[in-house]
Amino acid sequence: MQSDTYIPRRLDDQWKIGFWDADVAFPFVFSLFVGYLTSTKLGFAICAAAGMYLSRWVSRTKADKHPAFAMHWAHWALPANPITALRATPPSHLRRMVG
Template identity: 65%
Template sequence: MLADTYIPRRLDDQWKIGLWDVDVAAPVLFMMFVGYLGGSKLAFCLAVSVGFFASRWLARIKSDKHPAFAMHWLYWHLPTNPVSAMRATPPSHIRRMVG
């Protein structure tokens, strides 16, 4: 019984890429890909700077809210498709719920 076992403390933490949450790092990574497709150093630098400012904007908006704020915002503001539709919750276009 001397085995050293690891007991996780936080099971519901957000996924991380380095030190950033995934939803904050996603704009930078996406814009790096777009800048790479641009084919020039200027396009890459402009795209990365736009992605960086978008991620900073998202981080500031999300700072005082629930950790999954970005996922909640996407659910309510983007159209549903068969991949992202949830079975246990009503569709996002139904705004009034009784009960």
């Protein structure tokens, strides 16, 4: 039996929404949802423009950094709670490590 087998070259790629990484597309998609909730064309346009601006900002901030930069930033900048707390790393308020 001869069959063509697909062998993936990259196993740890970021999640994609269309052509965009999920963390870049999220601000735009969320702002479209908020714009839809406003029920006005002007509100939708303003929210879409703000979402595009935020997505561009995230994309430029993330450029030339580690692929998981957004997750690392969220761990150190956002407050820890039982849902977002990581078990293998210390809490984000502990800045000094001995070792």
